[in-house]
Amino acid sequence: MIKIPYPEILAKLTQQTGMTQEQVEQKIQAKLQQLSGLISKEGAAHIVANELGIKLIQNTGKIKDLYPEMRNVEFLAKIQNIYEVREFLRADQTAGKVGRFIAGDETGTIPVVCWNTQTDNFQQLSQGTIVRITSGLVRENRGQAEVHLNDQSRIIINPKGETIGEVKLNRPARKPIKELKEDEQAEVFGTIVQAFNPTFFETCSQCNKRLKNDNNQLKCQEHPTALQDIGYVMNVYLDDGTDTIKCVFFRQQAEKLINKQKQDFLNYKQTPETFEEIKTALLGEQFKIFGRVKKNTFFDRLEFIANDVAPADPKEENTQEERI
Ligand SMILES: [Zn+2]
Numbered sequence: 001m002i003k004i005p006y007p008e009i010l011a012k013l014t015q016q017t018g019m020t021q022e023q024v025e026q027k028i029q030a031k032l033q034q035l036s037g038l039i040s041k042e043g044a045a046h047i048v049a050n051e052l053g054i055k056l057i058q059n060t061g062k063i064k065d066l067y068p069e070m071r072n073v074e075f076l077a078k079i080q081n082i083y084e085v086r087e088f089l090r091a092d093q094t095a096g097k098v099g100r101f102i103a104g105d106e107t108g109t110i111p112v113v114c115w116n117t118q119t120d121n122f123q124q125l126s127q128g129t130i131v132r133i134t135s136g137l138v139r140e141n142r143g144q145a146e147v148h149l150n151d152q153s154r155i156i157i158n159p160k161g162e163t164i165g166e167v168k169l170n171r172p173a174r175k176p177i178k179e180l181k182e183d184e185q186a187e188v189f190g191t192i193v194q195a196f197n198p199t200f201f202e203t204c205s206q207c208n209k210r211l212k213n214d215n216n217q218l219k220c221q222e223h224p225t226a227l228q229d230i231g232y233v234m235n236v237y238l239d240d241g242t243d244t245i246k247c248v249f250f251r252q253q254a255e256k257l258i259n260k261q262k263q264d265f266l267n268y269k270q271t272p273e274t275f276e277e278i279k280t281a282l283l284g285e286q287f288k289i290f291g292r293v294k295k296n297t298f299f300d301r302l303e304f305i306a307n308d309v310a311p312a313d314p315k316e317e318n319t320q321e322e323r324i
Pocket of ligand 1: 221
């Protein structure tokens with residue numbers, strides 16, 4: 001099923017039917033009850049949309065309308081950021097390549113992951129290059145949509161006569177921690193009041209996902225022959241005066257939070273006691289964190305999964321407060 005975040009389904013339904021959010025949610029609740037709770041609320045919302053004749057998924061060629069599990073997507077974009085091509089070794093000893101860039105248009109930005117021959121033209125790409133992408137597949141990675149390009153896909157560089165207006169950066173609004181709701185994207189701003197040692201786990205070297213135990217062997221279901229890599233995650237508690245929330249930083253975000261590299265983390269794995277001073281230095285520091293709110297069903301509480309993090313400049317924050 002194509003995954004549209006629940007708050008976006010609600011927004012589409014209220015906009016396109018003229019109903020209030022309350023009325024839409026009542027309809028979804030009624031559908032959930034009718035189906036005796038044997039369906040997710042997203043699933044119920046899809047059925048309600050269908051009954052109301054609302055198309056939730058439209059192939060508009062705009063980045064904001066790309067959702068995980070869409071296939072054969074085509075869109076025009078301007079490159080915002082481009083990262084180095086990485087080589088990796090498959091278990092059969094053949095070499096693979098993967099490269100990424102961030103594509104943007106007037107409606108938003110999305111990461112584009114290029115596999116193998118799709119990295120051949122990377123030298124012709126740079127920040128500001130306009131590209132038309134065809135036959136992309138949208139996948140979900142840690143709650144975010146990203147476009148994957150394989151041998152069937154195409155990147156047309158500087159297509160004739162095509163331009164992109166001002167790119168809209170995906171920066172959700174800042175919210176007080178106590179007002180955060182499940183599944184929504186937001187920016188939070190606060191002070192770190194507790195920090196924990198990173199935890200480490202095995203990942204797939206090809207897709208970076210955590211390996212699952214399959215018959216006592218750790219494997220990626222999609223890339224069973226790929227090599228193992230090490231992933232890490234760091235947790236902190238952030239306090240903004242309204243409440244506290246556990247913030248979760250996976251790999252690159254953890255590196256960004258403490259301004260360290262992968263090798264440093266591998267060292268912390270060997271000698272965890274050297275991480276003490278990092279934790280001490282973090283306490284009392286202020287950060288702006290962009291991310292998504294997730295329900296931790298085991299502990300029945302909300303957590304904040306970071307997609308980006310930046311140290312907060314107290315001066316800049318104070319002027320913002322004055323403006324409010
Ligand atoms: Zn994998």
